[in-house]
Amino acid sequence: MxxxxxxxxxxxxxxxxxxxxxxxxxxxxxxxxxxxxxxxxxxxxxxxxxxxxLSKGWFDSSVSLGEPGFEDRETITNGLLVAAKSGFTSIALQPNSFPVIDNQSQVQFVKEKARNNAVNLFPIGALTKGSEGNDLAELVDMKNAGAIAFGDYGRNITNANLLKIGLQYVQDFNGLVIAFSQDEKIKGSGVVHEGVVSTRLGLKGIPTLAEELMVARNLFILEYTGGKLHIPTISTAKSVELIKDAKANGLKVTCSVAVHHLLLTDEKLIEFDTRLKVSPPLRDEKNRKALIEGVLDGTIDMITSDHNPIDIEHKKMEFDLAKNGTIGLESAFGALLNILPPDVIISKLTNGKATFGVENHEIKxxxxxxxxxxxxNLEWTFRKENMLSKSKNSAFLGEKxxxxxxxxxxxxxxxxx
The missing domain is CATH 2.30.40.10 (Urease, subunit C, domain 1)
Known part of the structure; x- marks a missing residue:
């Protein structure tokens, strides 16, 4: 062309x-x-x-598309078109499909589906087989097939020794481990942030401790093993503080925050709208402000949409039973300009390339x-017709x-x- x-x-x-x-x-x-x-x-x-x-092409470090297995939620072909029209030239594809992307053939499958596309698709391989947290997956084979990192999407590695071994193992090829951090025992049957709103609504809460305890544990393991660790979608002030201290101590740790955690709080849950049910949950205003400060001071390395299409059958139901997740590619940029200057947004939408080993081409x-x-500069309202994804589970419907x-x-x- x-x-x-x-x-x-x-x-x-x-x-x-x-x-x-x-x-x-x-x-x-x-x-x-x-x-x-x-x-x-x-x-x-x-x-x-x-x-x-015009800026360097944006990169999203956490995108789910469903295919293979959940094509009713989203396909790779349409998902990449959504990414393109939302401004993203590269995405990291999460392994939460069916089957889970935990072997070489699955990595090759999704890469082949994305071949010759305007958007670069970079698969994340599951850290454990089936993302079940029991045994390490075929990490070397997936690396050779094109996987850029390894993690179990939305699942905490309960077995600390398994995370330790994983961090040690990937150092042979300079690999990156992703550790979603949420203690399942402390979370229990919680569905929203534990606080005033959860009490008022009568919903079981998830304390910030559930995240912070695992962030601290994972950082201690990283200090012992060495290597590179990425902690995705942090949501609390204490998590920001823990990661900031770890960086100051020389640990090779990066982290991301989801757009919805920077813009929305649990106060939005007053109508029990399951589009707002995400993991980790929307927190309170104090934590939201701390996340913004973490973006501005450089502690938080990148912003992600954490795009996760969920079909209406699994969203339009009782709050306790609905699946976690929101689509976010279409609304990411327009939402962020409500709270951050363009230069910062562009940096946080491109910095992740260095962490994930994706080339960040110069404009020259x-x-x-x-x-x-x-x-x-355009002002508008996000409506259903602005949703390009097959699934319509956007937390930003009706937002400026x-x-x-x-x-x-x-x-x-x-x-x-």
Missing amino acids: KLIIRNATIIDPNGLHHNQKRDLKIVGKTIEKIGLNLPSEKDFEEISLENLH EGASADFTFFNP MIGKVYGIYNNGKLVLA
Whole structure:
């Protein structure tokens, strides 16, 4: 494809052209020229959009798509289209499918389904067989097949020795272990954050201790073993503090926070809306503010949508019985601009590439063309027609959005929303 992008404000905090308005000439997968008033050329398509901004392509470190096994929730083909129209040029695919992605053939299957797509799909392999927490999965084989990290989605590794062995084992190939942190015994039958709201609603609570105890344990194991650990979707002030101290002590630990934990609190649960049932649960305002501070001071390395499509049969039911999860790709950018400046958002949507070993292409002549297009100033409301996923379980339905994604350019392909 041959393309000229007109009058794009480049948002690239550490790049050569940050906050500069430029034209970009793209041939295939390569940036040929960046400059002012580039001449039109025969056979070149041109893009000129209102208040067009351009950044490095965004990366989401936690996306679930269902396929194989749960195609009624989402397929890989449609899920990647959703990602593209939401501004993401690369996603890390969680292994919570059926069967679980816990071997070489499953990694190859999802990669083949995503081949020749505008969005890069990077599989996360399950750390344990079937994500059951009993035995390590085929980590080396999955690494060789293309897995970029290993973790059991939404499941705590109860066996501390198994996590220890996993962290030691992957060091042979510089692997990354993901450790979702929530003590199941302390969580018990809890479904929401333990506090004033849970008491008022009569719902069983999940104390912050359930997360913090496991974060502390996992960091102690990391200190013993060495290696690299990623703690996803933290939700409490104490978790931020524990990880901050661990980093100060030289541990190789990174963490993420989900968009919904930065924007929403348990006060939204007043109508028992199961779209808001997520894991970890929405916390109170004190914890929400601490998470934002963790983003701003650099303790939290990346922001994820934690996109998890759930079919209506498993969402539209009693709160206690409904499955956890919200879709989040479509609303991520528009929601975040309510609380964070564009530069910070772009950094947190691209920094994760370094942690997961995904190439973060520079915006410069001769580099690979890997862009996200957006307008940071449009105000709108997120409605059902804005949900592009097969499942419609969005926690942000009816919420105010700021900023609109126009699309992406990656792998020589243009996708516009």
